[in-house]
Amino acid sequence: MFKKVLHGLNQRKAKVFLLFLICSFFAWFISNLSETYESRAYFTLNYRNLPDSLLLGENSKDQIDAKLRTSGFQFLYYKIFRSRVDIDVSQVKYQDGKYVLDEQVLIRQMDQQLSQNISLLDLDPNVLDVDLYKVDSKKIPIQANLNLRLQQNYILDGKVKISPDSVVVKGPKSEIDTIKIIKTSPVQLSNVNEDFSSDVTLLFPKGLDNSIFSVGRATVFGKVSKFSEKVFEVSVQVRNIPEGYQVKTFPNSVTILCKATIERLKEISASDFEVVADYGQLDGSESSKLFLEIIESPQKVYDVKLEERTVNFVLEQQ
Numbered sequence: 001m002f003k004k005v006l007h008g009l010n011q012r013k014a015k016v017f018l019l020f021l022i023c024s025f026f027a028w029f030i031s032n033l034s035e036t037y038e039s040r041a042y043f044t045l046n047y048r049n050l051p052d053s054l055l056l057g058e059n060s061k062d063q064i065d066a067k068l069r070t071s072g073f074q075f076l077y078y079k080i081f082r083s084r085v086d087i088d089v090s091q092v093k094y095q096d097g098k099y100v101l102d103e104q105v106l107i108r109q110m111d112q113q114l115s116q117n118i119s120l121l122d123l124d125p126n127v128l129d130v131d132l133y134k135v136d137s138k139k140i141p142i143q144a145n146l147n148l149r150l151q152q153n154y155i156l157d158g159k160v161k162i163s164p165d166s167v168v169v170k171g172p173k174s175e176i177d178t179i180k181i182i183k184t185s186p187v188q189l190s191n192v193n194e195d196f197s198s199d200v201t202l203l204f205p206k207g208l209d210n211s212i213f214s215v216g217r218a219t220v221f222g223k224v225s226k227f228s229e230k231v232f233e234v235s236v237q238v239r240n241i242p243e244g245y246q247v248k249t250f251p252n253s254v255t256i257l258c259k260a261t262i263e264r265l266k267e268i269s270a271s272d273f274e275v276v277a278d279y280g281q282l283d284g285s286e287s288s289k290l291f292l293e294i295i296e297s298p299q300k301v302y303d304v305k306l307e308e309r310t311v312n313f314v315l316e317q318q
Contacts, residue, residue, distance in 0.1 A: 040067050040124075043083050043110070047130070049090040054099075055170060055212065056089070057131030066110065067122035085113050092130055101128040133210070136173045141166050142202065144220045145186045151193040155302040157225040157261060162218050167202065171211025179205060182213075187220055197221035225261040227302050232256045232270045236292065236311055240280035246318055247279055247290075249311040254292060260301040272298040277311060288312055 042063050047056055064085070088109055092099040101109075103126040110123075142162050150156065162184070169176050184200040198220045204213060234256050238247045256273055258265065277290035289310040297304045 040065055041083070042066075043085045046084050046086050047089050048086050049088045050132075051090060052137070052170075053134055054089070054132045055135045055210065057133055057210075059131040061125075061128065064106075064128070065124040067124075068114075068118055069121055070118040085110055087128070087130075089130060089132070092132065099130045099132040101130060103127055133172065135170045135211075136176060137168055137170045138176045138179070139166050139168050140179055140182050142218050143181050143183050144200075145183050145203075146220055147186070147188050148192060148196075148222075149190045150224065151191050153226055153228075154193050154224055155227040155259070155261070157223040158300075160220060160222045162220055164215060164218060168214040169208075169211055171208060175208050175211050179208075184218055184220060192224055193226075195221070195223050225263075227259050228262050228265055229257060229259050230265045230268070231307075232258060232268070232273060234270050234273045234275050237274065237276045238290070238313070239276050239278050242279070242315075244318055246316050247277075247313050248316065249277060249290065249313045251308075251311060254311065255307040256294065257303075257305045257307060258297075258301055259303040260298075264298075264300055268298050268301070272296075273304075275306070277313070279313075279315075 042065055044063050045061060047060065050056060086109070087101065087106075089101075091105050091109075092101055103123065106123055106126070106128055142165055144160050144162050146160055148156065148160070167182050169179060183203050185203055187198050187200055189196055189198070199217060200220055201217055202213070202215070232255065233253050235253045236249045236251075238249060241247050254275060256275070258268060260268065273294060274296035275292055276295055277292055279290065281291060290313050291310055292306055292308065294304060294306060
């Protein structure tokens with residue numbers, strides 16, 4: 001019985017001692033972290049404010065080594081989390097064939113982003129070479145890769161539109177000069193009987209590693225309307241008649257079949273069309289027929305077609 005009590009007391013003392021040891025260690029650890037130290041820390045570089053005429057190359061440094069004077073807490077944070085600093089590239093200088101940020105500019109930029117209780121003592125490298133290259137810019141039209149199948153008696157009212165209708169590319173002149181047009185990814189639309197709109201990606205040519213594009217997507221859209229047909233009776237005009245003669249055609253008017261939206265057909269009249277027969281096309285032949293041609297028709301119609309392609313004629317002396 002006495003041995004059991006003694007064993008229990010010894011276990012309790014061991015636990016109290018262990019707890020005291022742990023608390024002492026943490027007190028010592030926190031006390032040391034509160035002290036000021038000089039040591040080095042790494043910062044990830046984030047380049048910003050690039051001039052419009054320059055692009056960032058792949059060989060730019062992505063981190064910088066800095067010697068700091070600050071508390072142990074701050075160094076512990078830097079060991080656990082890699083901090084990021086912004087580098088304002090608009091302040092670069094062109095020296096000896098390369099773009100650089102000198103030590104004074106680097107220190108000033110980093111000092112503005114560090115806490116007040118951190119002193120920046122040294123940088124490695126103290127002069128930052130920034131991999132930049134000059135670029136040209138070019139505005140390139142976007143072309144819709146659209147396969148559109150409309151429902152019967154429906155037409156595309158106007159042209160297919162794209163928003164944006166162009167993309168700005170920046171890159172070396174030797175790269176971007178080869179680009180003439182940018183196509184969208186394929187769009188397949190079937191049995192369409194209403195206005196449509198599709199968000200699509202843009203397909204950029206390969207081999208443009210040093211070029212960037214202002215947008216990567218576009219919207220292809222169009223207006224679809226139901227159409228109808230209407231027949232117009234239009235007089236035939238004869239051209240290039242020999243001097244001293246007149247030509248009479250049989251018939252003297254022909255029918256034109258016009259397809260358009262119902263609203264548009266209401267606005268169209270026969271005077272909006274002009275049909276001619278060119279006597280000069282005979283060129284001395286003895287044919288009794290003249291071919292017809294529509295030389296004027298209204299805008300915003302789907303189709304215009306002559307019901308007769310030729311007319312008979314008689315040449316009479318005046």
